[in-house]
Amino acid sequence: MKLLLRGGRVVDPANGRDGEFDVLVEDGRIARVGKGIPADGADVLEIRRGWIVAPGFVDIHVHLREPGQEHKETVATGVAAAVAGGFTAVACMPNTDPVNDHPGITELILRKAAEAKLARVYPIGAVSIGSRGEQLAELGAQKAAGCVAFSDDGRPVSTALLMRRALEYAGMLGAPIIDHCEDPSLKGDGVAHEGYQAAVLGLRGIPGAAESVMVERDIALAELTGAPVHVAHMSARQSLRAVRDGKSRGVQVTCEVAPHHFTLTDEALERPIRYDTNAKMNPPLREAADRDAMLAGIADGTVDAIATDHAPHHADEKLVEFDRAPFGIVGLETAVPLVFDRLVHAGRIGLTRMVELLSVNPARVLRVPGGSLADGAAADLTILDPDERVTIRAAELKSKSKNTPFDGWTLRGSVVATIVGGRIVYRKHRDDASR
């Protein structure tokens, strides 16, 4: 089985490529990237002039909700949303019900993913049993079952001692710890960023320091243990500063930022809908100085990856008082248009950096294949139209849940097609993209 992607601009920073190339795929792998490759019996996918062919995007932080919360999302609907959003692989957090602290759950997720045959799914195992922060989960068994990283996401790794041991133990297994950095006592029962907006609206605040004190702790422990730590969904300017300092000292610390944190601020609590529960996420939308710091960190290389923190919730769960609504929004199908519109077209980053943030670096952080169109690599490809204007319609999302604050937004830049293992798993314009 051969597939030839003919034309288009290949952006493949891992191999130093950026230009007009054809890509030949054979048996699910990249056979060759070059100019004027003859079809020679291959199916041909014509890539229009101006479209981009990139190594498949990897979302390092999603919640697929299965097992246990299938009314929000399932592995099948989650990977459908992923490929529609241009992601060829997703790493799913363990805060399912029950928590993924056991190989049986990892195997279930992988089986569901294999049945869906869309995006690749990399389970992330819990650091501690039940993510309760009391006892280390069997990380070795989980790694053998297919987990690529460990996290107690939804909560921080509770104590400095547990974090230290987890770093040492997971480091031995070659897997990073991904931490949801938040000091529970400083967060308290907060529901929004502690600042002017929350004060006016009478919402309990979560200060930026609730995040950064934990980032500082984790960097100190990564330094102590020599093991890698990855900061999930970073939102506060103080955290960015800590990561920048840590990196400059040579500590193995990486971090991700979610599209909503480089796009929105806490003003979304007030406008367009006051107390919009789709503006409620954790970490919260912060103030303009934090949003601008995230943009700066994305541009200067401090931020390693863009990750969606895709957090589906049923409409009924969000249609409640702000205090009672669950944290989080869906993100898989809005990330690429937001990255194009707010980062690339805004002149903050180039296409190479975009591909690093969405493909090369996330694969590197998780130590999984991907992020490269080298000969012999798995043929995971994302094809983009940088200029098509798309209007986000919550009702039309592939995800089972529609909780997005971006409903009705028109953005420039879209996903044209997604290819996983040489198979076209998503195509926006069925007639245009192939012949």
Next chain:
Amino acid sequence: MRTSADIAQTSRLRSRHLLGIADLEAEEIRLILDTAEAMKEIGTRPIKKVPTLRGRTVVNLFFEPSTRTRTSFEVAEKRLSADTLSIAVATSSVTKGETLLDTVRNLEAMAPDMIVMRHSSSGAPHLLARLCRSAIINAGDGMHEHPTQALLDAFTIREHKGRLNGLKVAIVGDLQHSRVLRSNVLLLNRMGAEVWACGPATLLPAELARFGVRVTTSIDEAVDGADVVMMLRIQQERMSGHYIPSTREYFTLFGLTPERLRRARPDVIIMHPGPMNRGVEIDSDVADGPYSVILEQVANGVAVRMAVLYLLAGHEADTER
């Protein structure tokens, strides 16, 4: 006394709901206060009832315990001849059962004209206003707003001082958790008063200065030369969040005593939204003393709420046409 600038130039409210002072223009505030003066007169008659809201149904839906505000609304509704129904919902039963929206939609099936709601979550009335047919009156939402309280406070101040513009108003207490503070600051700023906000550093909302108030942690500075001193309730549970060490220390640092009051203007008035903690935020001698207008506030609450109900009902009649 009142200048022409203090007299309302409008005869209707723009919104069909009263969600907060934030949504009111100065003109609308004047209209409510002027209307309340007429309503207060009804309360002095031997038969304290007018047929204004006859045939209208008002539901008082209280998700938080409240004696003062709930009875005040009930009296106001009865004086206007509305059919009223008061429902006290324990928040705990809501946790287990139906959502706020379902509760209200069930009530709406009985076609009430207005819903007066008290709720512990900030923004709860805004959710209803977006999704329900009834006019919503916010009787206090979480730490956000308590618009009828601010209106009755303004009414009481205006009765004593003849104006709001240019007065020094000191608000002292747990500012962080207070919806009374937020509504009063919005209203008093809009009407040209100079607001001083005073409380322990642990109980100041973030970026309080951006609210357009003078911020101090010294009650002496706040009270100095004040025309009005408004004391806010300090709740016992604040000790558990490490906000204050003890009520005794709180009284020492922030309690309003006769000695401290001497710094205020000689015609100062003392207000409190209730319920009071005597000996915690306010000395009994001050609460019961000659400057206190605390019981007048309660009486005026009925007149102000009658005005709000009347004006919103009129709004509804307008839009039906």
